[in-house]
Amino acid sequence: MAPPHQRPVLALAIRLLAMALIAGMSALVKLASEAGVHLAEIIFWRQALTLPLLVGALAATRHLGQLRTERIPIHGRRAMLGLIGMFLNLGSVTLLPLAEATTLSFVASLFAVMLSTVLLRERVGAIRWLAVALGFAGVIIITSPGHSTLPALGLATGIGAAFMNALIAIQVRDLGRTERPVTIVFWFSLFSTVLLAAILPFVITHHDTRTWLLLAAIGLSGLAGQLALTAALRLGPVSSVIVMDYTSLFWATLFGWLVWSHLPPASTWAGAPIIIAAGLVIVWRENRLARTKPIGPVAS
Structure with a gap:
């Protein structure tokens, strides 16, 4: 597969669109939860709608062969981790205001540094460790132990979601050595849909037209966001494109x-810039290291 022509400005624009779509999906998930839809059913429709759209697009372009894989067990493990991550990510959205849930998701970059030392045996220097410490100081400011008005379960779910995001990123990084992005998305959607289908009879309820439209919009916006994320990474360098992820806090x-008349409290305004600054330092440092590393074979 020939590498695509790099178009960094277009990549940044697409990544910005992806962040708006994902933030919109989170708002729709919160509305569906408030309408009484169980989180497991929300995730089922989020995943199930991906399959026919993805397969249909590949069949229309005669690219169904891209779904072949020899790493089914690894995809299965990724699906289990991904499902846990989705429950935590979308669960934090239902338990917390959108801005606070989004801010806590930025902690994933801090966990990624910590996990890379354990799982990938990477050496982490003083700059990145200082960034991690700075980021967790921002988390402490937002959570305000003993004084926060945010629910403890929601805060724990949000931090757990960030940890799972970092763990899944390492898993996907390994899969990405041999698999196309569309292959990873397809097998994750397939495995998770099958698992969630077993739970669905116990949680599904009757829905009115508005709720069905919400569920359909969640599936469509989620898929569009995923595709936009992938497209941005193919058109521009990761080190610059990923910085746009922080714009999700604006959305x-x-x-x-607009929907809930909620504005973040002072603790969030104080802690969020610290977490974002820590993440930017890590991105900058990773970019510097990538430029100085010699090109060689990728170790498993």
């Missing part, structure tokens, strides 16, 4: 204000 704050 989350905007949707939270």
Whole structure:
């Protein structure tokens, strides 16, 4: 597969669109939860709608062969981790205001540094460790132990979601050595849909037209967001494109204000910039290291 022509400005624009779509999906998930839809059913429709759209697009372009894989067990493990991550990520959205849930998701980059030392045996220097410490100081400011008005379960779910995001990123990084992005998305959707289908009879309820439209919109916006994320990474360098992820806080704050009339408290305004600054330091340092590393074979 020939590498695509790099178009960094377009990549940044697509990544910005992806962040708006994902923030919009989170708002829709919160609305569906408030309408009484069980989280497991929300995730089922989020995943199930991906399959026919993805397979249909590949069949229309005669690219169904891209779904072949020789790493079924690894995809299965990724699906289990991904499902746990989705429950935590979307669970934090239902338990917390959108801005706070989004801010806690930025902690994933801090956990990624910590996990890379254990799972990938990477050496982490003083700069990145200082960034990790700075980021967790921002978390402490937002959570305000003993004084926060945010629910403890929601805060724990949000931090757990960030940890799972970091763990899944390492898993996907390994899969990405041999698999196309569309292959990873397809097998994750297939495995998770099958698992969730077994739970669905116990949680599904009757829905009105508005709720069905919400569920359909969740599936469509989620898939569009995933495809936009992938497209941005193919058109521009990771080190610059991923910085746009922090714009999701703007969209989350905007949707939270428009739909729920919620604006983040002072602790969030104080802690969020610290977490974002720590993440930017890590991205900058990773970029510097990538430029100085010699090109060689990738170790498993």
